[in-house]
Amino acid sequence: MIPAQFDYVRPGSLAEACRELGSDEDAKVLAGGQSLLPFLRLRLAYPSKLVDIGRLADLKGVHDRGDHVYIGAMTTHDEVMRSPVVTAGCPLVAMAAAHVADPAIRHRGTFGGSLAHADPAGDLPAVVLALDGVFVAASADGEREIPAAEFFVDYLESSLRQGEILAGVRIPKLGQGWGFHYEKFHRTAQAWAIVGVAAAVRRSNGSIAEARIGLTNMGQTPLRARATESALEGVELGDQVRRACAEAAADTSPPADLHAQPDYRRHLAKVLTDRAVRAAAGSP
Template identity: 60%
Template sequence: MIPVAFDYACPASVEEAVRALAESGEEAKVLAGGQSLLPMLRLRATSPKLLVDVGRVPRLRGVREEAGSLVIGAMTTHHDLLHDALVQRHAPLLATATETVGDPAVRHRGTLGGSVAHADPAGDLSSVVLALDGELVARGPRGRRTIPAAEFFVDRLRTALEPDELLVEIRVPKPGAGWGFHYEKFHRSAQAPTVVGVAVAVRRENGGIAQARIGLTNMGPTPLRASAVEAALAGADATAQAVVRAAEAAAEGTSPASDLGASSEYRAHLARVLTRRAVLAAARAE
């Protein structure tokens, strides 16, 4: 199918991009890697009057350390994340999950910022940023603002970004000692949507689990924290038996959809199974 006609802007700076968005109101879309937006344009699932291509804004790429956090430019590609030494050292959960996104062609074009701003419930990296207690930094006509990941995802394909704001950075805190990480997902092929995914960060202390942060992919219209499992694991022994008991609560508070990919009941089952596997791997439980 052919997209509806639209105007095209290719700004060279963040300021130019924000100005273009502000002048267009709610009739513009930001083009990052294009792996999600271009198919939607072809299907006419979205019909913007202006496409703002931020692919030539150099300040939106790269990874750096800053005040105890890892700061990742929104236009940093999945491929670059996978091969960045800072990400591998300080955000291994992000690297592990990124490796499961699409195929090499998708990872060379797709971006972290584009993925989280698209807010697809089946997007793997949104639940990872949530599990890492990340923050999203937006730039608009009124300046910069920082949005906690827990407040960023509003609904399916909707975020807290205003129409005239551009996502410029993703910040994740660097972990201290004792943290382990793992990402588990179920999908039918590299190009198929994630049926369910589980992002886990676990801190071991004195032989037990002191803290757990768990993000769920595709268990509702937005990424969710498995808060009941997190509470059950806090202070628990790092044993397989304790993890299995806690993981039974993985679907509590969720609202998984029933669609061609899976029924809601099957997704709830997968959430329990994958949470158990991911926590066991992250905690290296015995």
């Protein structure tokens, strides 16, 4: 299908891009295009203007900032998954990036674009949420920091304001003693997750001292499995982990679609959380 008519601009700087975006409330940002272009072809989106930020070098790259890793919004998924800085500082992000769609999309799709799209079935939103990432939004008025817990507002809706562009994301380094795993259940290698679980686990003296768990496709936004996180504190690896992970679907509202019904997704959330936590903790 042919998209509806729109204007197209390619700014030479981030400041210019913010001005162009802020001047038209129906304008959309074009990054890698892997989410927006299908929407345009199917006429599910009708922007009056596309602001192409694909050539803004300031938005690309991965940087080690001491206590956190900064990932520019225009960094591709492939660059994220292969970055030694990401692998060393926040390996869960690299793991999840390797699960995004297929190689072709990973080479074109961008880290920031996937997050700004705010699809709860995407692999990266739940990961950044679990790691307490901080989003950096740029506008004509300067930069604004948005904690991950406040970024995802509703289905395909973020807290970015009119005229704001996601410039990058700060991912805190969790340090020694943490293990990580991303578990995804999907029909085919390039498909969206039916359910996904991002787990970060810190062990101490043979038991779990702390756990962070993000859930993919279990509601209108990515979610934290708070009940399971609390239940895992001080638990030794064994049946107690399974009982704690049985709470993973608490306070979730999974969707019903052609691929799965809510009760099946709740079952998957429990099973996949158990797998992810054990893998992150280093237990078979």
